[in-house]
Amino acid sequence: VGLDFALIGHQESWRAAADVLAVLRGPYHVPLPDDEIKDILPWIPPRAICHVEATSSVGAKARGAYIDSFIPPDRLDVAYTRENLTRVRGAAACAIKAGAKIVSLGGFSSILIEGNFDQLPERHETVFTTGNTLTVAFIVQGIKKMCELEGRDLRRSTLLIVGATGDVGSGCARSLAPIVKRVQLCARNTERLRGLATELLADGVHVEIATELQRFSAEADVVICAASLASPSLRLARIAPNALICDAGYPKNLSPRAEILGATVFFGGLGQITGGMKFAPDFHGILNRHPFPDVVHGCLLEGMALALEGRFEPFSRGRGSITPQRVEEIEVIAARHGMCLAPLYNADGPVKDGRPCRTEWSR
Amino acid sequence: MEPVTNLSSLPTECTSSPLTAPIWQDVLAQAMTGELIAAMNYTALSEICDDPAEVADALEHAEGEQGHAAAFAAEGRKIGVHVANNVDAKYWKRLRIAFLRRIAEHDFIGCLIVQEIMLESFAVASYARVGKVAPGSLGRTFAAIAAEEEGHVEHAMEILRAERGLDPQRFDDKVHQLHLEVMTTLAEMLAKECKHGQCEVCHDKCVKPSLPEVALTPAELRGASLQQYLKTLDMLGLPGEVTLGWVTQLPV
Numbered sequence: 001v002g003l004d005f006a007l008i009g010h011q012e013s014w015r016a017a018a019d020v021l022a023v024l025r026g027p028y029h030v031p032l033p034d035d036e037i038k039d040i041l042p043w044i045p046p047r048a049i050c051h052v053e054a055t056s057s058v059g060a061k062a063r064g065a066y067i068d069s070f071i072p073p074d075r076l077d078v079a080y081t082r083e084n085l086t087r088v089r090g091a092a093a094c095a096i097k098a099g100a101k102i103v104s105l106g107g108f109s110s111i112l113i114e115g116n117f118d119q120l121p122e123r124h125e126t127v128f129t130t131g132n133t134l135t136v137a138f139i140v141q142g143i144k145k146m147c148e149l150e151g152r153d154l155r156r157s158t159l160l161i162v163g164a165t166g167d168v169g170s171g172c173a174r175s176l177a178p179i180v181k182r183v184q185l186c187a188r189n190t191e192r193l194r195g196l197a198t199e200l201l202a203d204g205v206h207v208e209i210a211t212e213l214q215r216f217s218a219e220a221d222v223v224i225c226a227a228s229l230a231s232p233s234l235r236l237a238r239i240a241p242n243a244l245i246c247d248a249g250y251p252k253n254l255s256p257r258a259e260i261l262g263a264t265v266f267f268g269g270l271g272q273i274t275g276g277m278k279f280a281p282d283f284h285g286i287l288n289r290h291p292f293p294d295v296v297h298g299c300l301l302e303g304m305a306l307a308l309e310g311r312f313e314p315f316s317r318g319r320g321s322i323t324p325q326r327v328e329e330i331e332v333i334a335a336r337h338g339m340c341l342a343p344l345y346n347a348d349g350p351v352k353d354g355r356p357c358r359t360e361w362s363r
Numbered sequence: 364m365e366p367v368t369n370l371s372s373l374p375t376e377c378t379s380s381p382l383t384a385p386i387w388q389d390v391l392a393q394a395m396t397g398e399l400i401a402a403m404n405y406t407a408l409s410e411i412c413d414d415p416a417e418v419a420d421a422l423e424h425a426e427g428e429q430g431h432a433a434a435f436a437a438e439g440r441k442i443g444v445h446v447a448n449n450v451d452a453k454y455w456k457r458l459r460i461a462f463l464r465r466i467a468e469h470d471f472i473g474c475l476i477v478q479e480i481m482l483e484s485f486a487v488a489s490y491a492r493v494g495k496v497a498p499g500s501l502g503r504t505f506a507a508i509a510a511e512e513e514g515h516v517e518h519a520m521e522i523l524r525a526e527r528g529l530d531p532q533r534f535d536d537k538v539h540q541l542h543l544e545v546m547t548t549l550a551e552m553l554a555k556e557c558k559h560g561q562c563e564v565c566h567d568k569c570v571k572p573s574l575p576e577v578a579l580t581p582a583e584l585r586g587a588s589l590q591q592y593l594k595t596l597d598m599l600g601l602p603g604e605v606t607l608g609w610v611t612q613l614p615v
Binding site for chain 1 (some may be wrong): 582585586589593597599603604607608611
């Protein structure tokens with residue numbers, strides 16, 4: 001019997017990878033030493049590691065599987081692109097073999113494949129979505145909620161997006177640019193930056209672009225970090241004091257060692273499935289390492305939402321095609337099944353009652 | 364493909380420096396011992412086959428494995444070392460006993476699982492890795508034998524797939540039982556360090572710490588072998604999450 005959905009992912013840290021292997025190894029075996037994990041993990045072929053059942057708030061259920069591509073956490077950079085592409089293709093083949101009707105591409109899987117769905121194996125009845133539209137929806141919702149909690153007026157804000165020309169970054173730009181005072185877009189590709197800026201300028205938005213963060217004036221008071229970084233290495237040099245920062249990267253963009261004076265950081269792009277989610281074997285808190293139950297990255301939730309809705313279509317195809325209309329559409333679908341913005345949190349814990357926790361990045 | 368048996372008749376070619384020759388000597392000794400065990404296993408298998416075609420097949424495989432052993436011995440001569448073998452070395456003996464237990468039970472399917480799925484996964488993967496780094500004809504011989512071993516697994520796969528189709532749960536339970544016995548021994552043999560004393564195949568001290576000198580590591584030989592094993596089980600149709608659990612439980 002085929003699955004309703006499959007989620008393709010990988011672990012963002014060796015700690016997370018060790019925890020996954022510990023569950024697979026079972027409770028009666030001592031955890032593997034760290035050096036053994038680093039030796040073993042790169043050799044594991046992509047495969048499903050658990051069954052997932054998602055329950056809609058209206059009671060419907062969707063059956064799926066989590067497929068790990070086993071990309072080693074220290075091999076996310078460009079030097080390993082070919083190897084990682086092979087892994088994602090292998091994971092996609094597992095999803096197809098399992099008869100999944102829709103597949104969400106989590107983390108670097110979508111970055112590797114986006115816009116190149118033709119590079120995936122013969123698909124038969126399986127469709128793929130990057131899941132990025134729902135990620136954008138939750139980032140935007142998170143920004144709005146944090147502004148509300150902190151009493152900030154988003155209309156008077158200068159918004160900086162790092163990784164602006166990516167699928168998530170450009171989707172956030174299109175959704176938020178019309179409601180802020182000014183937009184600063186930062187990305188590596190000048191041509192794509194110009195293209196996005198032209199698009200936003202046509203809508204009357206005040207836009208600045210730069211390939212280096214240092215080129216911007218230190219006025220950004222709302223920042224979205226959505227760059228495709230192999231490790232948390234982003235250093236935000238010039239932003240306003242007391243800025244609000246949404247780190248939406250997977251792996252996280254911001255280095256824990258970076259010092260951002262007075263800034264408030266929260267992790268963005270996360271949703272919660274209020275109807276609940278079951279893993280077999282039990283990977284709760286391992287595959288979704290968040291301080292709240294049933295919290296999942298938006299990209300993975302998108303596949304579950306579409307499965308519960310019975311809409312087996314490649315909703316998010318990548319390559320910067322996310323529009324505010326599509327964001328609104330997926331928000332409605334997700335909400336119908338009880339998928340909403342996850343409680344906000346950062347490295348120090350939950351953000352509470354309008355008094356957001358300061359992060360370890362703050363002084 | 365031409366059988367690798369004939370490689371021993373290739374002209375002599377200097378393929379290794381004197382410094383690394385003792386390392387290749389031990390690598391060749393492990394490979395040769397494995398091939399001789401395989402030849403003995405196939406010969407024993409031929410004795411429990413009912414179908415004359417299967418008897419012929421098993422004997423042909425036995426002959427092929429002996430040819431591989433001869434090819435490895437010949438490679439040793441080319442680099443000026445004597446390649447010994449020890450089919451009674453502790454790990455190899457345990458593997459042999461596990462196979463003979465299946466023979467005693469006239470368990471044809473069990474024999475195929477042990478030899479073709481478990482032992483051949485190890486052979487195919489480790490020979491392929493050695494084939495990539497070993498110099499000259501030594502590397503070519505390992506690569507050619509790896510390809511040949513991989514080729515003859517296919518026939519066994521057909522039989523095993525059909526067997527699994529009859530009762531998947533029963534088949535998977537059987538593979539698991541054999542995994543616990545055979546793969547545990549192989550995992551101990553492939554561990555990064557020989558924690559339980561000498562393997563009794565290396566000619567002097569354990570070769571594992573010296574492998575980096577010839578661009579190999581114990582970790583990659585083990586990793587490649589277990590990867591090949593997992594892929595083979597995938598091809599048989601066993602659930603990937605289950606087999607990964609088995610593999611992660613193996614000793615390190």
